[in-house]
Amino acid sequence: MHPSTALHTDRYELTMLDAALKDGTAHRPCVFELFSRRLSGGRRFGVVAGTGRLLSLLRDFRFGDDELRFLRDERVVDAATLEFLAGYRFSGSITGYREGELYFPGSPIVTVESSFAEGVILETLALSVVNHDSAVATAASRMSIAAGDRPLAEMGSRRAGEESAVAAARAAFIAGFGATSNLEAGRSWGIPTMGTAAHAWTLLHDTEEDAFRSQIQALGVGTTLLIDTYDIRAGVNLAIRVAGTDLGGVRIDSGDLPIVAAAVRAQLDDLGATNTKITVTSDLDEYAIASLAASPVDAYGVGTSVVTGSGVPTSGMVFKLVARQDAAGSWISVAKASTDKGSKGGRKAAFRTLDRGTATSELIAVSDGFESVDGPDEHPRARALQTAFVTAGDIDTAFEGAGGVSAARAHHAHVREELPVRALALSRSDPAIPTVYVDAE
Amino acid sequence: MHPSTALHTDRYELTMLDAALKDGTAHRPCVFELFSRRLSGGRRFGVVAGTGRLLSLLRDFRFGDDELRFLRDERVVDAATLEFLAGYRFSGSITGYREGELYFPGSPIVTVESSFAEGVILETLALSVVNHDSAVATAASRMSIAAGDRPLAEMGSRRAGEESAVAAARAAFIAGFGATSNLEAGRSWGIPTMGTAAHAWTLLHDTEEDAFRSQIQALGVGTTLLIDTYDIRAGVNLAIRVAGTDLGGVRIDSGDLPIVAAAVRAQLDDLGATNTKITVTSDLDEYAIASLAASPVDAYGVGTSVVTGSGVPTSGMVFKLVARQDAAGSWISVAKASTDKGSKGGRKAAFRTLDRGTATSELIAVSDGFESVDGPDEHPRARALQTAFVTAGDIDTAFEGAGGVSAARAHHAHVREELPVRALALSRSDPAIPTVYVDAE
The missing domain is CATH 3.20.20.70 (Aldolase class I)
Structure with a gap:
């Protein structure tokens, strides 16, 4: 029995949950996305790490007696919300980039599809793990190249x-x-x-x-x-x-x-x-x-x-609501409007386009709807970047433990070979390949 | 039952232990010191944090069946060392700066007095905790001043x-x-x-x-x-x-x-x-x-x-052997000789000298011997900076838990009042007060 990870959560997530259970929006189907707006520190590529750890921590994301007592004593949420949390098991789906995969601005590194209630409370744990581990992996990959x-x-x-x-x-x-x-x-x-x-x-x-x-x-x-x-x-x-x-x-x-x-x-x-x-x-x-x-x-x-x-201790990734259903069950893309912190609404499907084995772009197909998005026909060599980690609450064990680490290391060595030569220089620059958004069919 | 913290240890510590048990030096009484050679990032003062956490983690520094099996399977140490580790309980003494206390270059933030065997294996855990927590506390204190x-x-x-x-x-x-x-x-x-x-x-x-x-x-x-x-x-x-x-x-x-x-x-x-x-x-x-x-x-x-x-994610503290007994039982001060990473051998007693309530120096009395070192007579207002955390293996619970945190917060607010005004500026500069070494009687 591992210790619960459920309180590795910012209080506002439970406050929002509490209010959403009251107003009925808690059960709206939602899509949350974990991504980075930019590559910090003038890095030419980022390296994803932490998702395997996150899956194991998700198994232990349970509100037991100790956690519930704390939340009750501190009046963080009300009795109905405590009851919801007592029965909490993530039953949605999570897809994302494999550990060791490269990422670029806007890459949908992790996508959580669930009710608002189930997904919103994973924000802090997911970001803590992936932000930290990816910052280290990105620096380590540059050192390994050097x-x-x-x-x-x-x-x-x-x-x-x-x-x-x-x-x-x-x-x-x-x-x-x-x-x-x-x-x-x-x-x-x-x-x-x-x-x-x-x-x-x-x-x-x-x-x-x-x-x-x-x-x-x-x-x-x-x-x-x-x-x-x-x-x-x-x-x-x-x-x-x-x-x-x-x-x-x-x-x-x-x-x-x-x-x-x-x-x-x-x-x-x-x-x-x-x-x-x-x-x-x-x-x-x-x-x-x-x-x-x-x-x-x-x-x-x-x-x-x-x-x-190496000067960039966190990856600066964020976890945002990008799509949700309305009361009538129609999907709506959503995004914050601010100019300095804007994000792109809609569900994403991500591909790395390749020309004779060398990466040429991070191609992101954006959909308003919930349908799965296929790779664009004009890029037959595009490599699909997203993998299913959790399907209807069922966590794929292949990504966990020492086996997951070993596979991730092999994957990184493989995909790094796809980088164009300019990506290997250490000096500050723009991302090695552009992120290109296209509208899905 | 908390999980063991004993493998939060760099392999070389157990390798040295193994070799020291073989050559008989493992039981030499030693003094290890955790200190910072400088204040990273041009900070004018540092803030100690983490020692209360370290004490709790020390309670769980135990080699159980799982830990011993790993060390045996990986051939990290031999059977005699495994036996030593199975019975390991820290039985020495630890003194140091209270959490919330300020520190300056050379401040003896934590001093571990024990056999080589008992002390050497605490290096990584002690540094991990105090380096991280102090880096955050130092940045936080500057923000709090601002x-x-x-x-x-x-x-x-x-x-x-x-x-x-x-x-x-x-x-x-x-x-x-x-x-x-x-x-x-x-x-x-x-x-x-x-x-x-x-x-x-x-x-x-x-x-x-x-x-x-x-x-x-x-x-x-x-x-x-x-x-x-x-x-x-x-x-x-x-x-x-x-x-x-x-x-x-x-x-x-x-x-x-x-x-x-x-x-x-x-x-x-x-x-x-x-x-x-x-x-x-x-x-x-x-x-x-x-x-x-x-x-x-x-x-x-x-x-x-x-x-x-805030740009300084680790405090850069080190954990060094500063004194030990020789085979005859005499104390000897020891230090690495290199010019860029030198350290000062000998056991230290630290005082903050004050003039009408304002700090004027970090006064460090250095002794070759093992005797306790008193404050210098010419500084009657000097405040002694070291406190006993662990005495002959007995951990003082006053520094642990929420009570320890609350006391540390109050202590920090109090000692920050002693800082000279120039310490409160945010720009890069030298430490706000000089570190002065004196020979103990």
Whole structure:
């Protein structure tokens, strides 16, 4: 029995529910859409992550005795609404972009079709999960592009809230990282874990030599020694003297990395340790990784920047009512009118058009009605982007757990290949492909 | 029974533990310190938050069957280490800054005194919690200063991971916010919750008038109507026509706020609704709040910027071994030597020196030994900053739960009064008071 996730909800959602139950609009069929108006930070593409987690959290979105007592004691809603919540089970449908999929401005990342009552109270949970995880995945994908074939490990748990750290490790893995330092991410999501020693290990011992000898004794000569606690040059000499030329690796966690990495590589080679690998871990982001492309670095460990989205800690996605039925049962597209925060009403079907395997646009067919929308005939190569996650309340388990993560990682690697070359540059720019709206038949 | 927090740990901590158990250094008495080398983002002061949460999470830091099975299956540690972990209970002591306290570069925010084995594995959990919560609290305190006497509500859950959102609401409340939209934060930490309606409420109804009438019927005339779904001027007219001049408030969530707020105030006054309050909620941060000081705004709702630390999403605190005993039982101060990431070895006692009630320095007495360090005689007005949280494994419950949060909020309000005036400016600068190190007797 997992703890309830039902109070990960903004109070106004329950207030609206309460009022809608009173005036009878609560049961109007509605379409809510989770999307991003723009790509924050001048990113050229976004990466969707979090929907698999959201599905599991949706299973636990139940109002039990504790939750109901709190809502009653705080007078958040009245008795009729408490009764509705006590029986709440999401019975609608959810479609959306698979984890690892790319997104662009206006992409209908998640679409919730249900009564107003059932859908409106999912806003905060859905946005919390997908905004956070997608911000990390987007930054991680850029880092993964910058790193090329060199392995990347996520080591940023200490710079994120303790549960967000696990989600961040998961999102980074989906977007191309190969491992994480976070053991809970290993247990919960099947992500490979890694790590050897901190400076505290060296400082605990009377000498650096004692620390290195002990680590090799415990972990074998294939381990990675942290060689910058005192003097890097002396540390490298000592490491090879103690471990021999079969030492697996050395880690550098400070200094001007291009210079230091080159010096350490030359020193290792001089000492005959030509196979000893160099891992660097000091304040890396996608730009620092890119600047090390010509340096003799074998692996990167990334902390703060990946878990905080490298300057874009949230994706800025919103959750909006885009269509609803009126009292007569006709569908109506709806949208807020404001110029700075406007959104496009109507149900959407999304396709990525491709020209010889390269993405050319995010094509979004907009419908006033509720009918399913087909891909436009003139784009036979368009790839449909939406998948059914929940059908009439039934959650598809394929997207959950370690299996969902592994599939998402493979999907991301695949769809990233479709990006045009200009999408791979790190500098700020416009989205790599345009979002094109068309009216559905 | 809460879920175990023990795997919120970076793998290298258990790797070091494993090796230290083998070489006998695991049981050396150690002092670990959690501190920040600098105030990120040119902030003039930092605000500590998270220690109360950390204490509760420490209670659940237990390696049960599930955790041990994962570590065994993944070969993270050997059988002897698994046995050590199975019996793990933190039996050392933890002292530190109370939540709500201010901090400056080098402040010993949390000090853990224990064997190497018991302390080293707390690094990630401690940093995750305190780094995140303090980043939010620091941003929130600046917003609270900018808002003056006007109430501030935290509404950013959707822009933070779902559990970090709850922690963020808590941290913002400690630093001066008056309420949160997050219901779980209300339940878990006793924080007042608030919220009325979103644009979806208006869009659900056939007309804005239907939506306003229904909301007033359900929530009374004291409610706050969201008036910018279509046209603000028409929305205000309609709101007063429907609710009368006793309408509690209107909320504006878009537009150029200083201009819009002034226009709405004038319109409300013209309509006779002179007591109807104006709440603004669109992309506010401390600078936007400050720029609205002369505008007729009654309350602020802040989202993204507060939960993401307003440009500084993590506090950059580190957890370092600063002193340990050698094999003979003598205390030795230890520190990494690197120039860019150096730290100061030795056990610390911290005091805020005051001159007629105004802080003048962060005075840190450094000791090689393990003796408790007294305040320096020449500063009789110095306020001791460290409190005992855990004594020989016994966690002081006064810092936990809603009571701890409420005390922390009061403490913050109190100590903020000690800040010199220059600390209250929002622009980037140096820390408001210098950190001064002295050798303890």
